[in-house]
Amino acid sequence: MSYSDSRKDSILSITNCRCYYCGCELSSDKFCVDHFKEQEGKPSGRLVPACVECNKAKSYMTVEQFRERLQNVIFTNLYSRITSHYIGVPIPEKVTFYYEKAGL
């Protein structure tokens, strides 16, 4: 689905040019319009900006399914635990998305 430039600009302004999920910076010519869905079965009327990676990884999942998937990958991945050990940054107990940290 394609959106008009003004529609895309207004979607991008929700996060001030950041990915709704990971918070990376987005450029106006390269981002995805993601359908934010809180729970299965609920209508998703909300369109949010996302980077290509998050948009692909999330696909048709709800935000909670996406969180669970990420947590499973992080907690079961040996390399994330080794990396965490070496760089001294603990693995978070719960994946927190950018929009939650930013209070959007």
Ligand SMILES: [Zn+2]
């Ligand atoms: Zn992202």
